[in-house]
Amino acid sequence: xxxxxxxxxxxxxxxxxxxxxxxxxxxxxxxxxxxxxxxxxxxxxxxxxxxxxxxxxxxxxxxxxxxxxxxxxxxxxxxxxxxxxxxxxxxxxxxxxxxxxxxxxxxxxxxxxxxxxxxxxxxxxxxxxxxxxxxxxxxxxxxxxxxxxxxxxxxxxxxxxxxxxxxxxxxxxxxxxxxxxxxxxxxxxxxxxxxxxxxxxxxxxxxxxxxxxxxxxxxxxxxxxxxxxxxxxxxxxxxxxxxxxxxxxx
Numbered sequence: 001x002x003x004x005x006x007x008x009x010x011x012x013x014x015x016x017x018x019x020x021x022x023x024x025x026x027x028x029x030x031x032x033x034x035x036x037x038x039x040x041x042x043x044x045x046x047x048x049x050x051x052x053x054x055x056x057x058x059x060x061x062x063x064x065x066x067x068x069x070x071x072x073x074x075x076x077x078x079x080x081x082x083x084x085x086x087x088x089x090x091x092x093x094x095x096x097x098x099x100x101x102x103x104x105x106x107x108x109x110x111x112x113x114x115x116x117x118x119x120x121x122x123x124x125x126x127x128x129x130x131x132x133x134x135x136x137x138x139x140x141x142x143x144x145x146x147x148x149x150x151x152x153x154x155x156x157x158x159x160x161x162x163x164x165x166x167x168x169x170x171x172x173x174x175x176x177x178x179x180x181x182x183x184x185x186x187x188x189x190x191x192x193x194x195x196x197x198x199x200x201x202x203x204x205x206x207x208x209x210x211x212x213x214x215x216x217x218x219x220x221x222x223x224x225x226x227x228x229x230x231x232x233x234x235x236x237x238x239x240x241x242x243x244x245x246x247x248x249x250x
Contacts, residue, residue: 049173053170065110065193067129073098079092099129122198186205
């Protein structure tokens with residue numbers, strides 16, 4: 001608990017100091033914690049993004065959009081069809097360099113923040129954030145299945161009320177990370193809007209890394225893939241053999 005409070009209090013104090021400085025940038029963001037350690041009993045966590053509009057004008061109303069994207073990966077989506085009363089995989093499609101994790105949080109609905117053209121240009125919302133070179137096609141079953149499956153797994157999130165303004169200049173959001181989130185570098189993109197126009201933005205990041213036994217297993221599977229595979233197969237055979245002995249005795 002004390003360590004968690006340090007993550008929270010430290011960034012808030014820094015933001016307050018920056019917001020009162022004459023040389024401060026227009027927007028400052030801090031991510032806490034900056035590193036998430038994944039052990040064998042990891043069951044998920046969350047990151048908190050603090051933001052401050054250091055030179056905000058009291059007469060203006062601001063909107064904030066926070067986008068978090070995880071390491072890219074290649075995926076295969078299979079489409080099932082019913083054949084003779086049985087559901088089978090009939091067709092597949094590969095998707096390259098899609099984010100393993102994507103979360104887009106804002107303080108109010110995206111279409112109320114800015115125009116559709118700006119949403120598309122700035123890649124705001126899952127519709128524009130999943131594929132690197134185009135928007136999600138609402139009529140494409142493969143793309144829709146990909147989005148739906150990732151949402152069910154907690155890997156894709158979109159909340160139009162996920163950012164809270166503490167005051168005119170300070171805001172925060174908490175974004176959950178599921179236990180199946182990939183390790184690696186995660187990018188945090190913060191954009192500030194006023195009257196529909198993008199007025200400031202900043203980028204940050206945090207890391208998800210394995211520790212302990214989980215780190216050893218992950219490293220061994222990459223650095224010593226042959227030995228890892230043989231060991232895994234041997235353990236499976238040993239487990240099966242021990243199980244057969246137990247059932248025979250029963």
